[in-house]
Amino acid sequence: MKLPAEFFDRDVLFVAPELVGKLLVRKTDDGEVVKLRISETEAYRGEEDKACHASKGRTPRTEVMYKYPGSIYIYLIYGMYWMLNIVTEKENVPQAVLIRSAGDYGGPGKLTKALKITKDLNSLNISDCSLLWIEDDGYVPDIAVAPRIGVDYAGEEWALKPWRYIDKRN
DNA sequence: TCTCCGATTCACT
DNA sequence: GTGAATCGGAGAA
Numbered sequence: 319m320k321l322p323a324e325f326f327d328r329d330v331l332f333v334a335p336e337l338v339g340k341l342l343v344r345k346t347d348d349g350e351v352v353k354l355r356i357s358e359t360e361a362y363r364g365e366e367d368k369a370c371h372a373s374k375g376r377t378p379r380t381e382v383m384y385k386y387p388g389s390i391y392i393y394l395i396y397g398m399y400w401m402l403n404i405v406t407e408k409e410n411v412p413q414a415v416l417i418r419s420a421g422d423y424g425g426p427g428k429l430t431k432a433l434k435i436t437k438d439l440n441s442l443n444i445s446d447c448s449l450l451w452i453e454d455d456g457y458v459p460d461i462a463v464a465p466r467i468g469v470d471y472a473g474e475e476w477a478l479k480p481w482r483y484i485d486k487r488n
Numbered sequence: 489t490c491t492c493c494g495a496t497t498c499a500c501t
Numbered sequence: 502g503t504g505a506a507t508c509g510g511a512g513a514a
Binding site: 360362369370371393395396397398399401403416418425426427428466467468469471472 | 495
């Protein structure tokens with residue numbers, strides 16, 4: 319059921335589309351368990367990807383992306399929204415999948431707000447965490463691809479990569 | 489220290 | 502379609 323760390327020990331371009339349709343499970347501090355089906359993800363791939371935070375190299379902030387596959391990377395954007403990512407590939411290869419929407423929540427900021435996800439989950443491993451994990455219940459999505467959102471600053475070459483994955487069945 | 493700006497969302501015009 | 506909210510990371514000074 320719970321996806322193991324090995325699932326994430328592959329290139330992000332394989333992992334990101336395969337996460338679509340999986341169940342994101344969140345257990346809040348008060349013990350409430352919520353399961354949401356992931357309907358949209360994006361891939362951020364290494365230091366050469368100008369849209370990836372790791373394009374700036376290894377810094378305190380991007381350190382998590384260089385860690386073991388399955389590590390949870392969470393950061394604050396625009397001073398108000400937490401973004402949820404899962405690190406892929408072996409150690410020292412900085413790649414991550416952004417969970418863009420799941421269940422009834424469209425938009426990464428709304429998703430993390432609904433699930434009460436903040437930086438205190440940062441750097442934990444999603445394969446070995448009692449507060450957040452991912453399950454496979456056999457659902458098969460119908461995937462469409464599109465350019466990533468909000469990364470125009472990275473230049474056309476990277477902004478136009480079809481690295482966003484959407485479940486057309488929703 | 490100081491300045492710039494972002495993997496977003498929402499309220500307006 | 503435009504702009505504000507809001508703050509920490511990264512780089513320059």
